[in-house]
Amino acid sequence: xxxxxxxxxxxxxxxxxxxxxxxxxxxxxxxxxxxxxxxxxxxxxxxxxxxxxxxxxxxxxxxxxxxxxxxxxxxxxxxxxxxxxxxxxxxxxxxxxxxxxxxxxxxxxxxxxxxxxxxxxxxxxxxxxxxxxxxxxxxxxxxxxxxxxxxxxxxxxxxxxxxxxxxxxxxxxxxxxxxxxxxxxxxxxxxxxxxxxxxxxxxxxxxxxxxxxxxxxxxxxxxxxxxxxxxxxxxxxxxxxxxxxxxxxxxxxxxxxxxxxxxxxxxxxxxxxxxxxxxxxxxxxxxxxxxxxxxxxxxxxxxxxxxxxxxxxxxxxxxxxxxxxxxxxxxxxxxxxxxxxxxxxxxxxxxx
Numbered sequence: 001x002x003x004x005x006x007x008x009x010x011x012x013x014x015x016x017x018x019x020x021x022x023x024x025x026x027x028x029x030x031x032x033x034x035x036x037x038x039x040x041x042x043x044x045x046x047x048x049x050x051x052x053x054x055x056x057x058x059x060x061x062x063x064x065x066x067x068x069x070x071x072x073x074x075x076x077x078x079x080x081x082x083x084x085x086x087x088x089x090x091x092x093x094x095x096x097x098x099x100x101x102x103x104x105x106x107x108x109x110x111x112x113x114x115x116x117x118x119x120x121x122x123x124x125x126x127x128x129x130x131x132x133x134x135x136x137x138x139x140x141x142x143x144x145x146x147x148x149x150x151x152x153x154x155x156x157x158x159x160x161x162x163x164x165x166x167x168x169x170x171x172x173x174x175x176x177x178x179x180x181x182x183x184x185x186x187x188x189x190x191x192x193x194x195x196x197x198x199x200x201x202x203x204x205x206x207x208x209x210x211x212x213x214x215x216x217x218x219x220x221x222x223x224x225x226x227x228x229x230x231x232x233x234x235x236x237x238x239x240x241x242x243x244x245x246x247x248x249x250x251x252x253x254x255x256x257x258x259x260x261x262x263x264x265x266x267x268x269x270x271x272x273x274x275x276x277x278x279x280x281x282x283x284x285x286x287x288x289x290x291x292x293x294x295x296x297x298x299x300x301x302x303x304x305x306x307x308x309x310x311x312x313x314x315x316x317x318x319x320x321x322x323x324x325x326x327x328x329x330x331x332x333x334x335x336x337x338x339x340x341x342x343x344x345x346x347x348x349x350x351x352x
Contacts, residue, residue, distance in 0.1 A: 019040070019041070019042050019138065019139045020136055020137070020138045021042070021045070021073075021075050021136060021137050021138070021139070022075075022135065022136045023075055023076060023077070023086055023134060023135060023136065023137075024047060024048055024049055024075070024076055024077075025045055025046070025047065025048055025074075025075050025076070026044075026045070026046045026047075026048040026072075026073070026074050026076075027042050027044060027045045027046070027072075027073050027074075027075070028042065028043050028044040028064070028066070028070055028071070028072055028073075029041070029042055029043075029070060029071040029072075029073065029139065030042075030043040030067075030069060030070050031069045031070070031094070031142070032069075034069050034094055034144055035144070038141075038142045038143060038144055040139070040142060043070075048074055048075075048076050049076075050076065051076070051077050051078070051084060052074070052076055052077065052078040052087055052089070065091075065093070066091055066092060066093030066094075066123075067093050068093050068094065068095065069093070069094065070092075070093050070094075071090055071091065071092045071093070071094070071098070071120070072090070072091050072093075073088065073089060073090045073091075074087075074088070074089045075087075075088050075137055078129060085129055085130060085224060086129070086130050086133065086134040087127065087128070087129050087130075088102075088127070088128040088129075088137060089125060089126070089127050090120055090125075090126045090128075091123065091124070091125050091126070092120040092121070092122055092123070092124075092126075093122065093123065094120075094122060094144065095122050096122065096144050096145055097119050097120070097121060097144070097145040098119060098120040098121075098142055098143070098144055098145075099117075099119050099120075099142070099143045099145070100117055100119075100120065100139060100140075100141065100142045100143070101114070101117070101139070101140040101141040101142075102114075102115055102117050102128075102137060102138070102139060102140065103115065103137065103138040103140060104130070104134050104136075104137050104138075104221070105134065105135050105136045105137075105138070106132060106133060106134055106135065107132075107133040107134075107135060109135075112136075112138050113218055113219050113220070114216070114218055114219075114220055115128075115130075115219075115220050115221045116220045116221065116222070118223075119339075127223075127225070128223050129223045129224035129225060130221055130223070130224065132229075132232065169246060171243070171244050171245065171246050172245060172246050173245045173246075173248065173249070175245070176243060176244075176245030176249065176251065177245075177299060179209065179243070180269070180300075180303070181303055183205070183253070184269075184303060184304070184307065184349070185307065186205070187202075187267050187349055188307050188308070188332060188349070190264075191330075191332050191349070191350075191351040192330045192332055192351070196261070196263050197263055197264040197265075198262060198263065198264070199239070199255060199257045199262040199263070199264055200262065202255055202264060202267075203239075206241045206253075209243075211241040211242060211243055211253070212241065212242040212243075213239070213240070213241060213242075214240045214241065214242045214252065215237065215238065215239045215240045215241075216237070216238070216240065217237060218237055219235070219236075219237050219238070220238060222256070222266070222348075226335060226348055227256070227265075227266050227348065227350055228352070229265075229352075230352055231352060233258050233265055234258060234259045234260070235256055235257065235258060235259060235265070236257055236258070236259040236262070238254050238255060238256050238257075239254070239255045239257075240252050240253070240254045240255075241253050241254075244274055245274070246274070247274065248273070248274055248288075248289060248292045249271050249272070249273070249274050249292075249296065250271075250272050250273070250274035251269065251270060251271050251272075252268075252269070252270040252272075253267065253268070253269055253270075254266075254267070254268045254269075254270070255267055256268070265350060265351075265352075266348060266349070266350040267348075267349045267350070268346060268347065268348045268349070269300075269346070269347040269349075270344065270345070270346050270347075271293075271296055271300075271344065271345040271346075272343065272344050273289060273343050273344075289343060290343065293338070293343040293345065296345060297322065297336075297338055297345055300336060300345065300347060301324060301336060304324075304326060304334050304336060304347070305326070308326040308327075308328045308332060308334055309326070309328060310326075311324045311325055311326045312325055312326060312327050313325040321337065321338060321339065322336075322337060322338050323335075323336075323337045324336040324337070330351070331351055331352070332349070332350075332351045333348075333349070333350050333351065333352075334347065334348065334349050335347070335348045336348075
C-alpha cells in the first residue's frame with residue numbers, strides 16, 4: 001500500500017508540472033492556485049486539424065476566451081509562404097506576466113529538448129513558430145509575476161554582489177559600447193564577404209576578450225518571426241558568452257551554427273539588467289535603469305543603422321515595444337526589439 005501511495009504522489013506531481021501535447025490539438029490549461037504554486041493541468045484537449053493561416057483573421061479560432069485562471073492554446077500547423085510549419089498560439093487570461101518553460105520533441109528526437117519562449121501577457125496572443133518538424137510539446141513550469149511586481153519591483157536589485165565589477169571596474173558602458181561596435185562590424189563583414197563564417201573564428205575572439213561561457217549545453221530554437229531558416233539548416237547547441245557593462249548591463253552573445261560544418265548562420269545580442277552589480281544596491285542606479293535602457297536602445301539602433309543604412313521597418317506598439325528591421329543590398333538582415341514591460345533588448349543578425 002505504501003508503494004502504491006508513493007506511486008500516486010509521483011504521478012500527481014508529474015501531471016502538475018509536466019504536460020505533453022501532440023501537434024493538432026486545441027487545449028485549455030487551468031491553474032488551481034495562481035498566487036501560490038502555479039500547479040496546472042490540461043482540463044480540455046480537442047483535435048485541431050485545421051491549418052492556421054495568418055493572412056486571415058486568426059482571432060476567429062479563439063471561440064473560447066480564457067478565464068482568469070486559464071491559458072487557451074493551439075498547437076498545429078501554420079501556412080508560412082509555401083511551407084507548413086508547426087506553430088503554438090497561446091492566450092492567457094491571467095492578470096500579470098506569465099513566464100513558462102517549454103520543451104519540444106522533433107521528429108528525430110528520443111527525448112524532449114528545452115526551447116526558448118516569450119512571456120505571456122493578459123489577453124494578448126503569443127505565437128511561437130518553428131521551421132522544422134515537431135511531434136509534440138511539453139509544458140514544464142509556469143511562473144507568475146503580477147502587474148504590481150512588473151511596475152514596482154522589476155528593477156529592485158538583490159543585495160547580492162557579483163565580483164566582476166569589483167575586480168574589473170573598467171568594464172563599464174563606454175568600454176562595452178566600443179567592444180560592441182568592433183564585434184558587430186566584424187560579424188557584418190564576415191557575413192557579407194565570406195561564404196563560410198566559421199564558428200572557431202568567433203570562439204577565438206571570445207577567448208581574446210576573456211568573456212564567460214554561459215552556454216546551456218542543449219539545443220534551443222528561434223521562432224520563425226526571428227529567423228526564417230528558409231534553407232532548413234540543422235543547428236548544433238547554441239553557444240552563449242557573457243559580458244557586463246558596469247554597473248547597469250549584463251549582456252549575452254549567442255552563436256547559432258550548422259551542426260556538421262560549424263558555419264555561423266545567426267548571431268544574437270541580449271542586454272538585461274545587471275542585478276548583481278557591485279553598485280546594485282544603490283538607489284540612484286535603480287532609479288536610472290529605465291533611462292539607461294532607452295539610451296542603450298538608441299545607441300544600438302544608431303550603430304546598426306550606420307552599418308546597414310536606413311531600416312526597412314521601424315514600429316512602436318501602443319504598449320511601447322519597438323520593432324526595427326534592416327536588410328541591406330548584400331542580403332544581410334537585422335532585427336532589433338525591446339520588451340515593453342521590463343528592461344531587455346535583443347538584436348539578431350543573419351544572412352540567408
